[in-house]
Amino acid sequence: MREVFQQELQEVQDRLVEISTLVAGSIDRATRSFNESNVALAETVIEEDHKIDALAAELDELAIQILARQNPVARDLRIVVSALRISASLERMGDIAVHIAQLSRYRFPEKVVPKGLRGTFREMGSLDVEIANKLTELLRTEDMDLAEEIRNEDDKVDALHLSVFDKVLGETWKGQAADTVDATLASRYHERFADHAVSIAKKVQYLATGDWVPQDT
Amino acid sequence: MREVFQQELQEVQDRLVEISTLVAGSIDRATRSFNESNVALAETVIEEDHKIDALAAELDELAIQILARQNPVARDLRIVVSALRISASLERMGDIAVHIAQLSRYRFPEKVVPKGLRGTFREMGSLDVEIANKLTELLRTEDMDLAEEIRNEDDKVDALHLSVFDKVLGETWKGQAADTVDATLASRYHERFADHAVSIAKKVQYLATGDWVPQDT
Numbered sequence: 486m487r488e489v490f491q492q493e494l495q496e497v498q499d500r501l502v503e504i505s506t507l508v509a510g511s512i513d514r515a516t517r518s519f520n521e522s523n524v525a526l527a528e529t530v531i532e533e534d535h536k537i538d539a540l541a542a543e544l545d546e547l548a549i550q551i552l553a554r555q556n557p558v559a560r561d562l563r564i565v566v567s568a569l570r571i572s573a574s575l576e577r578m579g580d581i582a583v584h585i586a587q588l589s590r591y592r593f594p595e596k597v598v599p600k601g602l603r604g605t606f607r608e609m610g611s612l613d614v615e616i617a618n619k620l621t622e623l624l625r626t627e628d629m630d631l632a633e634e635i636r637n638e639d640d641k642v643d644a645l646h647l648s649v650f651d652k653v654l655g656e657t658w659k660g661q662a663a664d665t666v667d668a669t670l671a672s673r674y675h676e677r678f679a680d681h682a683v684s685i686a687k688k689v690q691y692l693a694t695g696d697w698v699p700q701d702t
Numbered sequence: 703m704r705e706v707f708q709q710e711l712q713e714v715q716d717r718l719v720e721i722s723t724l725v726a727g728s729i730d731r732a733t734r735s736f737n738e739s740n741v742a743l744a745e746t747v748i749e750e751d752h753k754i755d756a757l758a759a760e761l762d763e764l765a766i767q768i769l770a771r772q773n774p775v776a777r778d779l780r781i782v783v784s785a786l787r788i789s790a791s792l793e794r795m796g797d798i799a800v801h802i803a804q805l806s807r808y809r810f811p812e813k814v815v816p817k818g819l820r821g822t823f824r825e826m827g828s829l830d831v832e833i834a835n836k837l838t839e840l841l842r843t844e845d846m847d848l849a850e851e852i853r854n855e856d857d858k859v860d861a862l863h864l865s866v867f868d869k870v871l872g873e874t875w876k877g878q879a880a881d882t883v884d885a886t887l888a889s890r891y892h893e894r895f896a897d898h899a900v901s902i903a904k905k906v907q908y909l910a911t912g913d914w915v916p917q918d919t
Contacts, residue, residue: 549783556773566766569783573790653879662870665882673887 509617515582516610530586537579599664632686726834732799733827747803754796816881
C-alpha cells in the first residue's frame with residue numbers, strides 16, 4: 486500500500502512539473518507577444534490555455550482519488566492537499582499569461598507597450614519567465630535554493646511594479662489614457678504572476694520540510 | 703461515525719457562512735470608503751482582514767482533520783475538497799476588498815473616484831455587496847436561485863467593467879493619469895470580486911446537486 490502511495494505521489498509531482506512547464510512556455514510567449522506586439526504569438530497563448538486547464542483538472546481528479554483510496558494522514562495528507570492548491574495556482578498563472586497576451590491583441594496593430602516603459606516591461610517579462618522556469622525546477626527537484634531565488638526575483642518584480650506607477654503618475658508621463666490603462670493592467674498581471682509563484686514555492690517548502698503554511702495567494 | 707461526519711460537515715458549513723459574512727461586511731465598507739473617500743472606513747477594512755485570513759486557515763485545518771479522521775469517499779470527499787476551495791476564494795475576496803480600500807487611502811485627501819465614473823462605481827459597489835450578501839445566504843441555505851442571481855449580477859458587473867474602459871478610452875475623458883490608473887484598478891478589483899463569488903456559487907451547486915466542476919477562478 487505504502488509503495489503504491491509513493492508511486493502515486495510521484496505521479497502527482499510529475500504532473501505538477503508538466504503543468505508548470507506549460508505555464509512557463511505560456512508566460513514566455515505571452516511576455517514576448519506583449520513586448521514585440523506579436524499578435525500571432527498572443528493567439529497561441531490564448532488558444533492553448535485550455536491544455537493547462539485540462540491538466541490541472543485531471544491532476545485534481547488524481548489527488549481526490551488518492552485521498553479516497555489511500556486515506557493518507559499527517560504529512561502525506563498535507564502533501565496531497567498542497568498539490569491541489571499548487572494546481573489551482575498554476576492554473577491561475579496560465580490565466581494571467583492569457584491576460585497579458587490579450588493586451589497585445591487588443592491594441593494591435595498599435596504597439597501595446599507604452600513609450601518610456603519598454604525597458605521596464607522587458608525586465609518584468611524576463612523576471613516572470615525566469616521565475617516560472619525556476620518554479621518548474623523547484624517542483625522537480627525540491628531544491629530550496631530555488632525557492633529563495635524565486636522570492637528574490639519576486640521582490641524585483643514588485644519594485645518594477647511600483648516604478649511603473651511612479652512613471653505613469655510622474656510629470657514626464659506623456660502617455661494617452663490607453664497607454665496608462667495598458668501599463669496599469671500589464672504591470673498588475675506581471676506582479677500577480679510572480680506572487681503565485683512565491684505562494685507555490687512556500688507550499689513546496691512545506692513538502693520538503695513539513696512546515697505547513699496557510700494559503701496566501 | 704456517519705453522524706459525527708454530518709456534524710463536522712455542518713461545522714464546516716457554519717464556518718464558511720461566518721467567513722462569508724465577514725467578507726460581505728468588508729466589501730460593504732471597502733466600496734463605501736472608496737465611493738465616499740472615507741479613509742477611516744478604509745483603515746477598518748485593512749486592519750480587520752487578518753480575521754478573515756485566520757478563520758480561513760482554521761477552516762482549512764478542520765477540513766484536513768476531517769479528511770484524516772473520517773476518510774470520506776465519493777461525494778462526501780468532494781464536499782470537503784470543495785470547502786477548501788471555497789475558503790481559498792473567500793480569503794481572496796477579502797484581499798480584494800483590502801485593495802479597494804487601499805485605493806481610497808492612497809489618494810486621500812483627494813477624491814479617489816474619478817469624475818464621470820462616480821455613478822458607475824456606486825453601481826459596481828452595490829452589486830458587489832449584493833453579491834456577497836447573496837453568497838452568504840447561498841452558503842447557508844443552498845438555495846440555487848441565489849446562485850442564478852449571483853451569476854446575473856456578475857454579468858452586470860462585467861458590463862460595467864467594460865463601460866469603465868469605454869469611458870476612460872473615449873474622447874470625452876478628461877481625467878489625469880492618476881484618475882485613469884484608479885479607474886482601471888478599481889474596476890478590475892470589483893470585477894474579480896464578483897468572479898470569485900460566481901466560482902464559489904458553482905461549487906455550492908455541486909454540494910447540492912453532485913455536479914462536480916473543475917476549479918475555474
